[in-house]
Each structure stands twice: as C-alpha cells, then as structure tokens.
Amino acid sequence: MKLAALRIPAPLRGFTVAGDAQVFDVTLADGKVASIVPSAEQTHARGTLLSALVEAHAHIDKNYTVQDVGAAQGNLFAAIDRMNKHRDSWTGESLRLRMERALHDAWQCGTRALRTHLDWVQPEPPAALPVFEALREAWRGRVELQFVSLTPLDLFADLAAGERIAREVKRAGGVLGAFVYRNEGIVHKLGRVFDLAQQHGLDLDFHVDEGLDAEAGGLRSIAQLVRARDFKGRVACGHCCSLSVQDDAVANETLALCAGAGLHIIALPTTNLYLQGAWDRTPVQRGITRIREAAARGLRASLATDNVQDAFYPYGSYDLLETFGLGVQMAHLAPATDWLDTVTVNPAKALGLAWDGRIAPGCPADLLVLAATDEHELIGPRGRQRTVIRAGEILENNPEKNP
Numbered sequence: 298m299k300l301a302a303l304r305i306p307a308p309l310r311g312f313t314v315a316g317d318a319q320v321f322d323v324t325l326a327d328g329k330v331a332s333i334v335p336s337a338e339q340t341h342a343r344g345t346l347l348s349a350l351v352e353a354h355a356h357i358d359k360n361y362t363v364q365d366v367g368a369a370q371g372n373l374f375a376a377i378d379r380m381n382k383h384r385d386s387w388t389g390e391s392l393r394l395r396m397e398r399a400l401h402d403a404w405q406c407g408t409r410a411l412r413t414h415l416d417w418v419q420p421e422p423p424a425a426l427p428v429f430e431a432l433r434e435a436w437r438g439r440v441e442l443q444f445v446s447l448t449p450l451d452l453f454a455d456l457a458a459g460e461r462i463a464r465e466v467k468r469a470g471g472v473l474g475a476f477v478y479r480n481e482g483i484v485h486k487l488g489r490v491f492d493l494a495q496q497h498g499l500d501l502d503f504h505v506d507e508g509l510d511a512e513a514g515g516l517r518s519i520a521q522l523v524r525a526r527d528f529k530g531r532v533a534c535g536h537c538c539s540l541s542v543q544d545d546a547v548a549n550e551t552l553a554l555c556a557g558a559g560l561h562i563i564a565l566p567t568t569n570l571y572l573q574g575a576w577d578r579t580p581v582q583r584g585i586t587r588i589r590e591a592a593a594r595g596l597r598a599s600l601a602t603d604n605v606q607d608a609f610y611p612y613g614s615y616d617l618l619e620t621f622g623l624g625v626q627m628a629h630l631a632p633a634t635d636w637l638d639t640v641t642v643n644p645a646k647a648l649g650l651a652w653d654g655r656i657a658p659g660c661p662a663d664l665l666v667l668a669a670t671d672e673h674e675l676i677g678p679r680g681r682q683r684t685v686i687r688a689g690e691i692l693e694n695n696p697e698k699n700p
C-alpha cells in the first residue's frame with residue numbers, strides 16, 4: 298500500500314529528513330513501513346500521518362455508569378463516594394460489557410495500547426481484575442492492555458494489606474498505584490508504596506494532587522523519593538493539578554525535581570476541567586497542569602482520556618484526538634502539531650511499549666491518516682476524520698474513515 302503526499306509531524310519522525318521536505322510518500326508492506334521518501338507534491342499535502350494512539354490513563358471499570366450514579370458537578374470527593382456505593386453492584390458480566398464497549402470505542406478511533414486504572418479499595422482483588430485479565434488476552438494483537446491498581450494511599454499504612462495488593466498486582470502483570478492527595482504522613486505512606494514496588498519489581502503510577510490546593514505536595518514527595526531511593530522502575534504521575542496554582546518558584550522547583558527523577562506527567566483535560574474550579578461562577582482556574590513548563594525542562598507530558606460517562610466526567614468517549622484538541626486549547630499548546638507526541642510517542646515511552654511510536658522504515662504499520670493538512674485543521678471535525686491502519690491494512694467499519 299502506498300500513502301501519498303502526507304505530512305508527518307516532526308515529533309513523530311524517526312527518520313532523517315533530506316533537505317526541507319515536509320510532505321512524504323510512505324509505502325507499507327508485510328505489516329510494516331517499508332519506505333518513506335519526500336513527495337513530489339510538497340505544496341499540496343493530502344493529510345497528516347500519525348502513529349496509532351496510546352491511551353496512558355483511563356478507567357474502563359467504571360465508565361458508562363453516569364445514568365446510574367449521576368454527575369458530581371465539580372465535586373471530586375462526591376464522585377468518589379458515589380462510585381464507592383455503586384461498586385457493590387458490579388458483576389463480572391456488567392463489568393465485561395462496559396469494559397468491552399470502551400475497548401471497541403478506542404480500537405475504532407485508532408488506539409493501539411491502553412492503560413486502565415482499576416479501583417482497588419480493599420486488600421482483596423477487585424471483581425474487575427479477572428475480567429480485565431480475560432479481556433487482555435482476548436484483545437491481544439488489537440489493543441495492548443495494561444492495568445494499575447488504584448488504591449487509597451492510606452490503605453498502605455496496613456502492612457499486610459499493602460503486601461497482599463502488591464503480590465496480586467505482580468501475579469497479574471500490573472502496575473502498582475495509589476491515590477495521593479493531602480494525606481497525613483504522606484512521605485511515610487509513599488515510602489511504603491516504594492518499598493513494595495522495589496521488593497516486587499513493579500512500576501508505579503499515581504493519581505497525585507488532583508485538586509487546586511496550592512499546599513498539596515504529593516508530586517514533589519514522589520520525585521524526591523524516586524531520587525532518594527534510586528528507584529529504577531517507571532513512575533507516572535497523573536493529574537498534578539495543584540502544580541497549576543502554586544507559586545511559580547515552587548512549581549518550577551518541583552518540575553526540576555520531576556525532570557531529574559525521570560517522572561512522566563499525564564494531564565487529563567476533560568475530567569479536570571469538569572471537576573476542578575468553581576461551579577457557583579464561571580471558573581477561572583482550569584485544572585490543567587503545567588505542560589509547557591514541564592516541556593521546557595525536557596519533561597514531555599502525555600494527554601489522556603481519564604473518565605468517560607461516569608460521576609467524575611459525565612461526557613466523552615475514547616477518541617484521544619478529542620482529548621488532544623481540548624488539551625491544546627486549555628494549555629495553549631501551539632503549534633498544535635508540535636504536541637502530537639502527547640498522544641503517541643510520550644505515552645508509548647511511559648507505558649514501556651516495544652515501539653515508541655516514531656514513524657520510520659521498519660516500524661509497525663499501525664497508523665492513522667488524518668484529513669487535516671495543517672495544524673489549523675487538526676482539531677476540527679473535518680481534520681479529525683481518519684483512516685485507521687493496523688498491520689498495514691485499513692480498519693473497516695471505522696465511523697470517521699475518510700471517504
């Protein structure tokens with residue numbers, strides 16, 4: 298298959314560009330990219346080529362429940378309480394139906410890998426875990442699946458509970474996680490999580506500082522512990538909203554610590570725009586973390602979906618390009634094409650995927666061809682029209698496939 302006259306954004310190029318070429322012809326063969334050459338049509342691109350999308354932070358165990366639980370309308374802890382009450386009604390079958398719906402949505406939109414957090418609020422494994430394990434096998438070759446145990450940090454104060462969680466996460470091939478926000482004795486409890494990760498050889502993924510309290514310092518504590526422990530695993534930190542309202546000097550010092558520790562920051566624009574800030578007036582604070590300031594220190598963030606149609610965020614879908622478009626506008630990421638690594642290359646690295654998402658001869662032919670021919674069309678409905686290509690073949694039944 299030949300893909301003619303396409304722009305390939307600079308952050309996604311894994312090849313050396315001859316001269317000042319910006320438009321390329323790409324040939325696919327045997328499920329891989331066979332060649333990339335400058336196109337003769339340098340002034341008339343037909344679209345934009347991306348590697349398939351990577352979802353770094355989702356919650357497919359609780360999506361599509363808003364009709365049952367209602368929307369929390371800006372109250373994070375009300376949403377947590379509603380989901381805690383609703384969780385008792387979850388069955389293996391109800392979980393499977395909702396989780397499969399999410400995967401079909403993501404697959405059709407061009408996602409090749411997805412990491413979901415699974416609510417894990419007791420020492421015992423949640424009902425969602427065996428469902429996830431079955432789906433991970435069933436979807437192998439289509440969407441690569443990972444999971445994180447989402448546990449309240451305070452539960453790790455119980456040594457036996459933490460050990461049981463870590464052992465089960467290790468058995469199931471997952472990532473150890475925790476919800477971290479203004480906890481008493483936060484450094485000690487985080488230290489226990491790091492102990493478990495080091496003992497069991499686990500990566501870490503935190504919900505951290507998901508609020509607009511300038512005094513919240515979980516992100517700083519995590520960065521300091523990574524360096525103090527010389528932790529060798531991957532560490533991802535989602536949300537980091539408090540960073541946006543801290544004094545510039547404090548925030549910049551924290552970002553320097555994060556960069557030195559090799560942390561990966563994941564911003565969740567839909568949920569945090571909805572949950573953070575005032576509901577009794579037009580909100581001024583947006584809840585988005587400092588993506589540009591992090592990038593200035595070499596720390597390239599990811600944008601991810603987070604919640605879909607649940608108490609935390611009652612709208613949305615698993616189209617990462619919609620999330621990308623909102624993130625571009627919330628965080629003033631311009632030019633937009635320079636930030637397409639936030640849904641491709643950066644999350645691929647954070648998740649430790651075999652392919653980092655850079656397009657080059659020999660890479661997998663798991664690609665998206667967007668109708669957008671420049672950055673200004675990129676986040677509009679026409680520009681987001683796409684052809685999804687997996688293993689060198691066009692994915693049929695794609696609702697947004699180009700005519």
